[in-house]
Amino acid sequence: MRGEAPFPGHHIIGLAIWIAFASACCAQGANEAQALNKAGGAFLYSGEYEKALDAFGKARILFHERGATQQEAVSWVNIGAVHFYRGRYVEAWDVYNRAAAMAEERAREPWAPDVLQFVDVNRAALLQKLGKDHDALEIYLKLRRAGQKQEPAEEARVLANLGALYRRLGDPYKALETERASMVLFRQVRDIDGQLGAMKNIAIAQAMDFQDYAAARTGFTAALALAQGSGNQREEMQCELYLGEALFRSGDEAGARLRWRSVLEKARSLKLPEEEWKALYGLGRVEHDRSHWQAAAAVIESTRADLRRAELRGGFLADKRDVFDALIESSSTDAERLDWLERSRGRSALPLLQLRQKVPADSALLVYWVGRKQAGVLKITAAGSEWSAVRIPARAAQDVVPALAGVRRLILVPDGTLAGIAFDALAWADGTKVVERYETWSLPSSTFLPATARNARARWPWEAQLLGVGDPEVRTALPGDPDWVHLPRAAAELVMVAKQLNGQSDLRVKSEARKQALNEARDFRVIHLATHAAADFENPARSRILFSGPEYLYLRDVAKLDLRGVELVTLSACETEAGAAARGDSPMSLSRAFLEAGAGSVVGSLWAVRDAAADDFMRRFYRELGNGTPRGEALRTAKLEMIRNGAPVEDWAAFVLSGDGLSPLTPYWSWSVLLAGGAAVLVAAGLVLSSKRAKKG
Helix, strand or coil, X not given: CCCCCCCCCHHHHHHHHHHHCHHHCCHHHXXXXXXXXXXXXXXXXXXXXXXXXXXXXXXXXXXXHCCCHHHHHHHHXXXXXXXXXXXXXXXXXXXXXXXXXXXXXXXXXXXXXXXXXXXXXXXXXXXXXXXXXXXXXXXXXXXXXXXCXXXXXXXXXXXXXXXXXXXXXXXXXXXXXXXXXXXXXXHHCCCHHHHHHHHHHHHHHHHHCCCCHHHHHHHHHHHHHHHHHXXXXXXXXXXXXHHHHHHHHCCCHHHHHHHHHHHHHHHHHHCCHHHHHHHHHHHHHHHCCHHHHHHHHHHHHHHHCCCCCHHHHCCCXXXXXXXXXXXXXXXXXXXXXXXHHHHCCCCCCCCHHHHHHHCCCCEEEEEXXXXXXXXXXXXXXXXXXXXXXXXXXXXXXXXXCCCCCCCCEEEEECCHHHHHCCHHHCECCXXXXXXXXXXXXXXXXXXXXXXXXXXXXXXXXXXXXXXXEEEECCCXXXXXXXXXXCCCCHHHHHHHXXXXXXXXXXXXXXXXXXXXXXXXXXXXXXXXXXXXXXXXCCCHHHCEEEECCCEEEEHHHHCCCCCCCCCEEEEECCCCCCCCCECCECCCCHHHHHHHCCCCEEEEXXXXXXXXXXXXXXXXXXXXXXXCCCHHHHHHHXXXXXXXXXXXXXXXXXXXXXXXXXXXXXXXXXXXXXXXXXXXXXXXXXXXXXXXXXXXX
16 A cells, blocks of 8 residues: 555546637537537546547547647547556557647647646656656646646645655655645535545555554545445545555454455456556455465556556556565565566566576576565576575675675675665675675676677777767756866876777767767767766656756666667766665666666766776776776776775775676777787788798899
């Protein structure tokens, strides 16, 4: 019971359409569209979604035929309501955007701002449903800052959705305050459906955050009676669903089972995936039958399969992780456990035997799991697998590193809070650090494990190898930016990296350090960014890298880059490996975004590192890479050298390699080798020629 999903405000527009906009249509057409919208609204609340879609669609066509753009845009939003409630989130997103485009094309017309506001409310509700809480919050707060007048009903819905967000973001007191404010407005406008949503959210907070189950049961029961009286089947299901949760938590398993059985039957009848998986999860707990959890996971995965777009995927699994955690915890074999571990991250796991064959003989793949009450790690080697418990929070190596024999490399797949710790700096009781025993690098999922080390043919020294961008002109434009200063060593760092590598380098500094340079990234094997960056732990999408301009490369922008063929991206900037933790996934960091954009491996930092220390680390790291050392080993060598030179932990432990740590960089012939080879050929040719002449003489 994570907090009730938001509800969009589409039907407010639908039911008001013939009042606000009737003058734009001829009387007969307006009356017909009015009747269709009214019927669509009635079908929507009674759960007859196909009929609702048909009615709203016919109304839209009528408006389109009469050139009534305003009403047609609103009709698209009403159609989005149907897709939203049926879990067809991509379709809902598309029609919201279509409505927004129609309003934006007529931005100077007086009705356009109102329609755009309605679209924004609904887009925020959809993002909230998909677990992208920070993005939704940003939209709601932007609407409130804009100061545009809202109808009381729409303001109440924004407040109610904000209340649900505040609760999920860890502020239950503000959530209750906001929900109660929305209740006042809903009662003023006599919006029964709005009252139902706010009543549920208040009761959820009472149960989940304040453990006042008696008050929660009372609230859910009152909301259920109101829903039954209004004939709103979806709200009735929601009330039953959460009443079942409150009954279960207060010890009434029989009552909970009764409620969840009722919800499951109705959800399947109406084809509502959200209510279906939640009812199945509840039944699995009360009946101790994991087949219910398996069925719930199947419903979740069928919904997620449609979320192909990066802007919608986000944290979709975050509030559904309890289902997968139950399956992980109750798994009887390592193969089954691995399957659910990866599916909890939205991945399709390789069969365990096949994965074992990919793990190098001297390595251990450690796939971690952090549940609500316990945590564990699946150790996978070429010889076998073993599941063991780990201790959270991790303060020493023995807390999270299982017993190992014959292993020199740890390939880590961290989970939850474990993704934010520097494994290399953890130590055993004798003071030995992890980095002193093992080479380590990380993967966001076991599916990223490279099959073998990649050894490409050598390239010529005139071919492009390095794109270096850094030492930007420091001018900040965003409120809340750090006090960024000029980076005196950044340009020198780029020159140093270029000298360590043999191929051609393209260095962009000062005013040329623009993010546009990354559009050419596929032409290079190595990308090195020496600049400022900031991880936004409140809204990961706003994590950013600074370029001259000022320009910002946001985390969401990285997904649009094409980095296929790029072997290594080095983010020599602060907090590029850090990000907001997400249940069911690794943190949404800049490093991970570059990896998922196609880069073979990424080096990032967990925290801010001193300028001189970063320069020292990079010099050692690239020296090893230039000598043909595999990437993971090169990282470890640089760290060990710094330790031997007395560098403190904070100067070296922040650097983390993600992705392929097995492979060296593609080698490039150096000019000195080619010249030496050419000279040798000339000498040999001269000797042969001299020999022939001597024989003739």
